[in-house]
Amino acid sequence: MFQYDSPLMSALNKITDIILLNLCTLICCIPIITIGASLTAAHYTALKMHRDTDNYVIKNFFHSFLQNLKQSTVLWLLWAGIVFLSVTAYQMYGQVEGMMSILQGSVVAVIIFLVMIALWMFPIQARFINPIRRVIIDAFVLSCRHFIRTLLMLVVVALGGCLWLVGAKFFWIPILCGFSLPIYLCVMIYNRVFLELEEIIKNRLETEAE
Secondary structure, eight states: OOOTTSHHHHHHHHHHHHHHHHHHHHHHHTTSTTHHHHHHHHHHHHHHHHHTSOOOHHHHHHHHHHHSHHHHHHHHHHHHHHHHHHHHHHHHHTTSTTTHHHHHHHHHHHHHHHHHHHHHHHHHHHHSOOOHHHHHHHHHHHHHHTHHHHHHHHHHHHHHHHHHHHTTTOTHHHHHHTTHHHHHHHHHHHHHHHHHHHHHHHHHHHHHHO
């Protein structure tokens, strides 16, 4: 019989939590407008999972979802709106003869940059309490300051997108881990950065309290 705290049982529990987290995220993304809150809650829960804070996946997810619903929705709509305008511009520039490659290339660069900001934006919203403007600025700063980590996260998200393409034949793959697995891997990448930020904030609060 396997011990409850054995490495195998621990791995099975982690896999179960990832699947459960994916189902919660997927369900809450269905309304589309709540995608931001769903991604925020997923990062909040995945961070707790990675740090082994607790294993209450559903409780943690919906706690964060409700707590960040308003601000995460605004962030999502702002980001999605800018991406939509960028994609529209890309299509329009495709009709400009002679300038297509330059203009479209510029738009693609902007879209990639927006994705890089989003990689940090929702995790920041999930972990720290800041106004919308501060969240966006911090996401921009971290995406540039930790460029290598940002690129790694970008690769992880791209591979996550491949899960959905594979899901065209094996639909159960994205349903089980299409959101949660890439998010959990991203958490492993940015966790150390967040630990450093948390320590800085803690020291600052202690200094102000003295």
